[in-house]
Amino acid sequence: MIGCQLISAENGVAEVGMPLTPELLNRGGKLHGGAMFSLVDTAMGLACSSAHGFDQRSVTVECKINYLRAVDSGDVRCVAKVLKAGRQLLVVEAEVLQGNKLLAKAQGTFAMT
Template sequence: MADDGASGGFAGRLGARVEASDDGSARITFEVTDEHLNPAGTLHGGVLATLVDTAMGTAVRSATGEDDVPATSQLTVTYLRPGTTGPLVVTGRLRTRGEHLTVCEAEVEQGGEAIGHAVATFALLHR
């Protein structure tokens, strides 16, 4: 992860920024622009799925060793209301950690309202 807070990989190319990551939690900020909208003029569901997956994966990495690599094995996203252009915040947190599987949860807020919720299971791969 870069020192400037930019997320790496695909989420970083979208513009996601890791604002905080510690002890099984992570906070990501994102500026929704017109290029992130679907034909209906609302935030594309795939962008939101990428953001929650990234926040939860970052939360897992903050609570595991450098040799543990979280790999998403299941992801469920609930879209609560349409997202629009402007800033949003994604908060991910580790809920339950087993030896090989970890369960996480994420909330997405925009303009003070919840627009999405996600639950994911991550397999912990060992390098």
């Protein structure tokens, strides 16, 4: 629904793109934080799947995001990387980027189900 597009996912790293559409903007005309968070959560989940195999599922246990820069047009992308893949829990970090500009930084924990 938010237009996430898988760019790559392998070896615990995933990259997902998202075009900014009018539906994703907040009242101030900037990318809504919830839409950006959904992009982050999607990329992190795919990074987990690429680390443990796409036949296994993972769920978000917790996630923290720092919004660093607002954006109002163009495409954004999220690169997520598994920092630690345990048997039951994975720790993942992510960056949301537009070109070389860092828009947000996140870290989360995922559980294998």
